[in-house]
Amino acid sequence: NFMLTQPHSVSESPGKTVTISCTRSSGSIASNYVQWYQQRPGSSPTTVIYEDNQRPSGVPDRFSGSIDSSSNSASLTISGLKTEDEADYYCQSYDSSNRGVFGGGTKLTVL
Amino acid sequence: EVQLVESGGGLVQPGGSLRLSCAASGFTFSSYSMNWVRQAPGKGLEWVSYISSSSSTIYYADSVKGRFTISRDNAKNSLYLQMNSLRDEDTAVYYCARSQQWLADFDYWGQGTLVTVSS
Numbered sequence: 766n767f768m769l770t771q772p773h774s775v776s777e778s779p780g781k782t783v784t785i786s787c788t789r790s791s792g793s794i795a796s797n798y799v800q801w802y803q804q805r806p807g808s809s810p811t812t813v814i815y816e817d818n819q820r821p822s823g824v825p826d827r828f829s830g831s832i833d834s835s836s837n838s839a840s841l842t843i844s845g846l847k848t849e850d851e852a853d854y855y856c857q858s859y860d861s862s863n864r865g866v867f868g869g870g871t872k873l874t875v876l
Numbered sequence: 877e878v879q880l881v882e883s884g885g886g887l888v889q890p891g892g893s894l895r896l897s898c899a900a901s902g903f904t905f906s907s908y909s910m911n912w913v914r915q916a917p918g919k920g921l922e923w924v925s926y927i928s929s930s931s932s933t934i935y936y937a938d939s940v941k942g943r944f945t946i947s948r949d950n951a952k953n954s955l956y957l958q959m960n961s962l963r964d965e966d967t968a969v970y971y972c973a974r975s976q977q978w979l980a981d982f983d984y985w986g987q988g989t990l991v992t993v994s995s
Binding site: 798802809821853857865866867 | 911913920921923935937938971978979988
């Protein structure tokens with residue numbers, strides 16, 4: 766089993782760029798795809814990135830995803846920050862023992 | 877429009893049982909895998925269980941294995957989660973979430989139903 770570790774919180778100003786990391790504790794980050802979900806207060810999660818770097822239709826191209834094997838981590842980058850981007854963000858993947866794994870979540874504040 | 881509507885949550889005593897349902901509409905339910913994901917109050921997301929489109933493949937998180945049972949009825953476009961031997965730590969909002977297959981993202985989520993385990 767592995768864990769996905771995210772920073773508890775990040776903050777940035779409107780118009781700026783922020784990157785949220787998701788580090789896999791063991792095994793290769795490239796073993797299975799990583800997804801990213803956005804959860805606004807009081808709402809259900811929605812996908813912003815799937816399969817490491819793919820954006821669902823309707824998600825602005827300000828959102829991008831990547832993986833880095835050297836740091837064994839995935840990253841979600843949001844550029845041109847808007848106040849509406851303020852939310853909790855979760856990374857998610859799967860392990861080889863047929864379990865889904867979520868990161869602990871990162872609270873993004875746009876101030 | 878894809879819709880997933882959970883029901884069946886409520887207050888139950890430790891050791892008790894509860895059955896959650898998820899009614900699906902707006903897509904061909906029998907062609908998709910389904911999942912249950914939960915979120916304890918003020919906490920993060922936790923994957924609970926997965927069932928393939930034909931019910932041939934089922935997976936559980938270690939925390940619920942042996943106590944929870946996932947099932948589906950494709951004729952009724954419905955997903956279920958039978959929860960037995962409930963513990964305080966099972967208190968959470970339970971979401972049903974659609975996926976194309978195992979290893980895929982959860983592309984649609986319901987609004988969730990709250991399960992509270994307390995004496």
